[in-house]
Amino acid sequence: MNRHQIWVLLAVVLLCGCGSDERIIDKIGFVQSTSQDLLPDGQLKIAISVPIANPEIKEGREFLQTVAISNKVGQMKLARQTNLKLVSGQLRLILFGRSQAEQGIWDSIGTYYRDPTVSETVKIVIVDGDAASLLSKDYESFPRTGKYIDGVIAKESGEHIIPKTTLYSFLRDYYNDGQDPIAPIIRSETDSVAVQGIGLFRDDKYVGEINSEEGIIFTCLYRSFKRGEFTVNLTEESNKIVSVFFDSLQSKRMVKLVRTNPGNPEIKLHLKVKASVVDYPGELTLSNHGDLQEFERKVSEEMTRRGNQIIKKLQALKADSLGVGNFVRNSMSYKDWKEMNWREEYPKLNITCNFTFKVKDYGFQHRHH
Amino acid sequence: MTEKLSPFHATILIYMSQVGMGIFTLPRLLAEQFGTNGWLVLPIAFLLSTLNILLIAIVYHLGQGRSIFKILEQSIPKFILYPLYWVLIGIWSATGCLIAKYYIIVFQMVAYPTANPTIFKFIVDVLLFLLIIKGIYNIAKAATIFYWLTVPLLLLMLYYFKDFEWARLTPFVFRDHHMSVSGASNLYFNFIGFEMGLLFFPYINRKTKLIKSLLVSNSMVSIVYIYVCFITFGFYGYKHLSTIQFPILNILAYIQLPFVQGTENLFYGFFLFSILITAGMYLWAALETTHTMIRAPKKLLALFLVIAVFVIALIPDTLVEVMNWSSNLGYLSTGIAIVLPVLLVILLLTQRIRGEIT
Numbered sequence: 099m100n101r102h103q104i105w106v107l108l109a110v111v112l113l114c115g116c117g118s119d120e121r122i123i124d125k126i127g128f129v130q131s132t133s134q135d136l137l138p139d140g141q142l143k144i145a146i147s148v149p150i151a152n153p154e155i156k157e158g159r160e161f162l163q164t165v166a167i168s169n170k171v172g173q174m175k176l177a178r179q180t181n182l183k184l185v186s187g188q189l190r191l192i193l194f195g196r197s198q199a200e201q202g203i204w205d206s207i208g209t210y211y212r213d214p215t216v217s218e219t220v221k222i223v224i225v226d227g228d229a230a231s232l233l234s235k236d237y238e239s240f241p242r243t244g245k246y247i248d249g250v251i252a253k254e255s256g257e258h259i260i261p262k263t264t265l266y267s268f269l270r271d272y273y274n275d276g277q278d279p280i281a282p283i284i285r286s287e288t289d290s291v292a293v294q295g296i297g298l299f300r301d302d303k304y305v306g307e308i309n310s311e312e313g314i315i316f317t318c319l320y321r322s323f324k325r326g327e328f329t330v331n332l333t334e335e336s337n338k339i340v341s342v343f344f345d346s347l348q349s350k351r352m353v354k355l356v357r358t359n360p361g362n363p364e365i366k367l368h369l370k371v372k373a374s375v376v377d378y379p380g381e382l383t384l385s386n387h388g389d390l391q392e393f394e395r396k397v398s399e400e401m402t403r404r405g406n407q408i409i410k411k412l413q414a415l416k417a418d419s420l421g422v423g424n425f426v427r428n429s430m431s432y433k434d435w436k437e438m439n440w441r442e443e444y445p446k447l448n449i450t451c452n453f454t455f456k457v458k459d460y461g462f463q464h465r466h467h
Numbered sequence: 468m469t470e471k472l473s474p475f476h477a478t479i480l481i482y483m484s485q486v487g488m489g490i491f492t493l494p495r496l497l498a499e500q501f502g503t504n505g506w507l508v509l510p511i512a513f514l515l516s517t518l519n520i521l522l523i524a525i526v527y528h529l530g531q532g533r534s535i536f537k538i539l540e541q542s543i544p545k546f547i548l549y550p551l552y553w554v555l556i557g558i559w560s561a562t563g564c565l566i567a568k569y570y571i572i573v574f575q576m577v578a579y580p581t582a583n584p585t586i587f588k589f590i591v592d593v594l595l596f597l598l599i600i601k602g603i604y605n606i607a608k609a610a611t612i613f614y615w616l617t618v619p620l621l622l623l624m625l626y627y628f629k630d631f632e633w634a635r636l637t638p639f640v641f642r643d644h645h646m647s648v649s650g651a652s653n654l655y656f657n658f659i660g661f662e663m664g665l666l667f668f669p670y671i672n673r674k675t676k677l678i679k680s681l682l683v684s685n686s687m688v689s690i691v692y693i694y695v696c697f698i699t700f701g702f703y704g705y706k707h708l709s710t711i712q713f714p715i716l717n718i719l720a721y722i723q724l725p726f727v728q729g730t731e732n733l734f735y736g737f738f739l740f741s742i743l744i745t746a747g748m749y750l751w752a753a754l755e756t757t758h759t760m761i762r763a764p765k766k767l768l769a770l771f772l773v774i775a776v777f778v779i780a781l782i783p784d785t786l787v788e789v790m791n792w793s794s795n796l797g798y799l800s801t802g803i804a805i806v807l808p809v810l811l812v813i814l815l816l817t818q819r820i821r822g823e824i825t
Binding site: 102105214215217218219266267269270272273274275276353421424425427428432 | 503576577593597630632634635637638639642702703704706707710717720721
C-alpha cells in the first residue's frame, strides 16, 4: 500500500511541474463580449469588453478597441493594449455591426469556430448601427454592458420574441443547404439597449429583419415551443380596434408539403397555438361558447394574416430562414435537389401558413354585458 | 488459476477495450466518408465485426480452449514464430501507447495548450503499468468500475434531443460520400478490441461463455455508436458535422452552466477511464505475448514494455502526427484482428486433418 502512496505523491509533485500553463486569475482577462464593425475603408473595428473584479476600476470592466485588417489581427492588437492575458474561454457574446453583417460575417465566424476555446453556445447578435459604440457605452441603471446585453437576449429568447441563436445554430443553418441562419438584432437607445427584431441572413449576409412585434409569430413559424406572450389587434363589430393580450403561449408547428403537378410543391405550415387570454377589452363574452369560438376564429385569422406577411417578406428577400428548403429537399430525389437552384426557386414557391388558435383559459374575467 | 473471468466481467472488459479515442471523431468520419445519414453504415460494421467474432468462436471451438500460443507453437517452428510474435508485440504495444498519447494530446489541446505532454504521458504510463501487472482478473474488475463511471456520459446525450431535427437528417442515404479504404479501416478500428478475446482462452472456463460475452459487448458498442452518431447527425446535419474535428468534444461543450463554460474539459476527464482500459488491454496483450517467449517475471517484462512504449510515444508530438500514427496502427491492428483468427482456424484445421488433435 505504501508503495502506491509514493506513486500518488510522485504524480502530484510532477503535476505541479506543469508551470507553463500556470494561470493567475488576477492576471487574466476573460473576454466576455466582442464586437466587429466594417469601416468604409474596408478595415475592421474590433472591440472587446473584459469584466474586471478590481475595486479600483469603477466601471467594473475594461473596454478596448482597435482597427485591423482581420478579426484575429485585431484581437492580437488588443492583447497588446492591456496588462491582462486575454482568453476567450468565457466569451458569451459576439456583436456584429450592421455594416459588417451586410457584407457577410463568415470570415470572422470561421475564426471563432476554429478557436477550440470558444464555446458553441456564444450568442451571435447584430447591432443596428455601430457595434463598438454600443458596447462601449455604460448603461447606468443596468449591469455592465456585455452582461446586460447577454441578459436581454437571453430573456427575450426565453420568451420566444426572438429564437435562440448561437454560434452553433448559425453554423448549423449556414452549412445546411435547406436553411439560412438568423440572429437577433439590437439597437442602442438613450440609456438602454432594445431588441429590434430578428436579423435575416442569406448565407452569411444580413439581408433584412423581422421587427420584434412580429417576433413571436416568426418564432411560431420557425419551431414548436412553449412559453411566450403576444398581442393581437382585433376589429370588433363596431369597427373599434381592440388589443388582446395573451400569455402562456404553446405553439406546435407542422409542415405539410403537397405536390399537385409535376412542378413545384406547395408548402403549408400548420400552427396550433394555445394561450391564456390576459386582457381582452372587447365585445365578445368569452364565457359564452359561441362567442369564444368566434373569438378564436378571429385571432386565428389575424395570426394567419401576419404569418403570411412574414413568409412573403422572407420570400422577397430570398432568405429561407424558416428552413422550408429542408422539407422541399426531403421530398425530392438527391439528384433533382442538386440540380434545382433552390435560392431562385424559393421565392416562386407557394408557401402559406394557417394558424389554429385555442384559448387555454381567460383568467378571472367572467363577464358582463 | 482457480479464478476465472465471469461472463459479466468479460463483457465489460471487451466493451471497454473496444470503445476508445475513435468515438470522438467517429461522427465526423461517418459524415465525411459516407455523407448523408452516414451513421447507417454502423449496422453494416456491426455485422462485419460479428462475423469476425464468429471466427474467434471457431478458433475457441476447434482449439478446445487451448491457448493460441500453444496452437501456434504446435504447427509453426519457433524461428518463424518468434519474429511473428515480435511483430504482434510491436503493433499491440504501439497501438496501446498511441491511444494514450492521443488522449493526452487532445486533453492538452483543450486544457493545457503549452504544458509538456510527456509528464502527462508518464503519469498515464505509470497507471497503465500498475494496471497490467495486476493481471486480467483485476483489470476486468477495474474495467467494471470504470464502465459505471462512463455510462452517465451516455445519458447526457439525451440533452441534445431538444435541438435534434428529423428534417436535418435528410432522407438520402450515403449521398455526397467520399468513401475510401482508409476511411473504412478507421471505422472498423472503432470496433476492434474484441480480438483480445483470443488471449482470454487460458483465463476462462465454459461458464465464462466467452463468445457470448464478445457478441454482447460488440452489440453494446454498436448500440452506443449508433445512438451517439444518430443524435449527432440530427443535431448538426452531415455537412456541418464533416467540418468538425472532434464532434463529441464540441457537443459536450454545448452544455452551458451559468458559472462555467468549456464543460467538455470536465467530461473529457471521465474518458481517461475508458482510455486506460483500451490502452491497458493492448499492453496486456503485448505482455502476454512477450511472456510466452521470455519466462521472466511478468512485472519485470511489464516494466520493460512500459518503458519501451513511453519512449516510442515520445516520437510523434503533434496532433497531426499522432492522428496519422494511430490511423496507420489502426490498419495494422485491424489486420491482426482479422488475419490472426483466420490463421489460427487454418492451423487448427490442418492439425485436425493430420490427426494431431482430436
